[in-house]
Amino acid sequence: MKKIINCFLLIFSILTMSGCDRFLDVNTDPNNPSQPVLELLLPATQVSLGVNIGGGTLNRVATVVMQHATIGGFSRFDYTGSTFQTNWNNLYAQALNDIEIIIKNGTETKSFGYVGMAKIEKAYIYSIMVDLWGDVPYTEAVQGEPNLTPKFDKGEDVYKDLFRLIDEGIADLNRNPYISPGTADLFYRGDRALWVRAANTLKLKLLNQIRLVPSERERVIRDINALIAANQLITTGTQDWVFRFGTTETPQNRHPNHISEYRATKDFYMDQGFMESLLNADDLRLRYYIYRQNANAGVNFTTTGNGYGGRFTGDPTGIPADNAQRSTFGIYPYGGLYDNNPIRNLPTTLQFLTNTGTNTPAAHRIVGTSDGSGAGIFPIATSYMTNFILAETALTLGTSGEARTYLQNGITQHLQAINTFLTSPGNLGPQIPQATSTAFVNRILTQYDAATTPAARLNIVMNQKYIAMYGNGIESYNDYRRTGIPTLMTPIAPVNPFPLRFLYSLRELTTNPNAPAQNNFVTPVFWDL
Incomplete structure (x- = not known):
């Protein structure tokens, strides 16, 4: 038991997050455990999922690639076999390893609620890995000593099995008698009805992901229509599948982007193109997404702007002493500050971005660790995502429902989520x-x-989803490769072509003789046609 708890605590060391008692209400004495092993393993898998996918390099790079924010090397597509190594290794060694233990032990003890949740988490993690890397170890993965050199399964084959796995997870959740994990389940507190909705929404997401595969088209349409008819998708904000970070600095469990930005030094610049697009579109979410540390900052350390000081993607120039001047992440979804300061030279024609009710005088501040809560979120599957997906499939596949209504619901529910x-x-x-x-x-x-073609209407849908997915760059990265929307700026000085997949872990390639050659930047994953 002590070994299991130590493995659980290791998750938090990934990003200096060692305060598990803040995330979990579980056993605090490793020498005298008072709860079953499954009650420790389940939250450990969920923290590993949230930290390694939502809070780690995977989401950071996807966020930069999709120009929600920018970091010099990442925005120039300058990656190596070490860039994603930590998250790759941790997903296999931590989350997926513990998930297999839950499935095995939970089946033996007939704790099928735990088993069902573990299978759904497993399906989500592997779907993300296929989306980002393509072929990955699956059928021979996490077997421990019997097989330390697993083969890499084709991404298409993995996806096919994930649909089976999701259905198994739903069946396990529906078994009786049901033993609820309660507070050991960080996502839904053991509510199996919400887990079933999450599983169905994950299935919807994967079906949409493969809609361009010719052999899958008819099945995708049929299964999406069946999901709509069954009415068991995530359709309200109270059903959202979200990972929530904490508020404490010592021990640290805040959102990693709050940790890296609300301090004297910073990792990110805000993407100048993204900020300007929201401003020009009169998008009220700008004040929630971005916080300006002063009133006059402009692009590249200029001082005659409106405070939205960032960089354009792919900028190779050196970093000046501008940590106290550049814009940073706002309150949503990272737990920073809301920007209630007036915007200089704001066009009077704007309806939603106005200076009415703003601070008088302006109260910009240089942000520090005490600003904001850090209690950010990583949205995994939400009601607004459901509606944007259904709008996309209605326009591209003719699935049930009106795309306009789905679009309306998607935007409305995202504003409600804020x-x-x-x-x-x-x-x-x-x-x-x-x-x-x-x-x-x-x-x-x-x-x-006013849009006169399905393509023009799809462009509006996907642009709105892109704005709403601020905080989940991976989802936007998948959407972009599938639809080509939104139109991204060409990086100023890219080192490599736009990455159609991520690079494998260097350690995996050097220690596993069954590993393939390193991924290149220009070969798409199987569903990107």
Whole structure:
């Protein structure tokens, strides 16, 4: 038991996150464990999933590739076999290893609630790995001493088996008698009905992902229509599948992007193109997404701007002493600060980004560790994601429902998600009024109605999803490779071509004789056609 708890605590050391008692209400005495092993393993898998996928290099790079933010080397596609090594190794050694233990031991003890949750987590993790790397160890993975050199399965074959795995997970969750993990389940507190919705929404996501594969088209349409008819998808914010970070600095369990930015030195620049696009589009989410440390910062350390000081993607120039000047992450979804300061030279034609009710005088500040809560989130599968996916499939496959209605629901529910986020401890910012939300959504619907072709309407849907997915760059990265939307800026000085997949762990390639050659940047994964 002590060994298991130590493995669980190791997860938090990945990003200086050692405060498991803040995430979990579980046994605090490793020498006298008071709870079953499964009650320790399940939350450990969930923390590993959230930290390694949502808080690690995988999401950071995807965020930069998709120009939600920028970091010099990442924005120039300058990656090596070491770039993603930690997350690759940790997913196999921690999350997936513990998941297999839960499935095995839970089946033996008939704790099928745990088994079902573990299978759904497993399906999600492997789907992300295939999306990012293509072929990965699957059928021979995490077997321990019997097989330390697993073969790499084709991504297409892995995906096919994930649908089976999801169905098995749902069946296990529906078995009776049901033993709830309670608070050991960080996602849903043991609510199996919500887990079933999460599983079905994951299935919807994967079906949409493979819609371009010719041999899958008819099955995709049939299965998506069946999911719509069954009405067991995530459709409200209270059902969202989200990983939540904590608020404490010592021990550290805040969102990693808050940790890296709310201090004297910083890792990121805000992407200048993204900030300007939100400003020019009169998008009210700008004040929630970005915090300006001063009123005059502009691109590349200039001082005659409107405070939105960042860099364009792929900028190779050196970094000046601008940590106290550049813009940084705002309150949503990273737990930073809401920007209620006036914006200089704001066009009077804007309806939603105005200076009405802003601080007088302005109260910009240089952010530090005490600013904001750090209680950010990583959205895994949400009601707004469900609606954006259904809008996409309605337009591209003719699946059930009206794309316009799905678009309306997607934007509305994302604005509601921001409001819900602002009710969590420490995340202080103004709620978006219902009337403002309705007017904002109606303006976008007017643009949608003016679009005359399915392609033009899809462009509106996917651009809105792109804006809503701020905080989950992986989802936007998948969407972009599948649809080519949004239109991204060409990096100023790229080192490599746009990456159609990530590079394998160097350690895996050098220690596993069954590993393939290193990935290149230009070969797409199987569903990217």
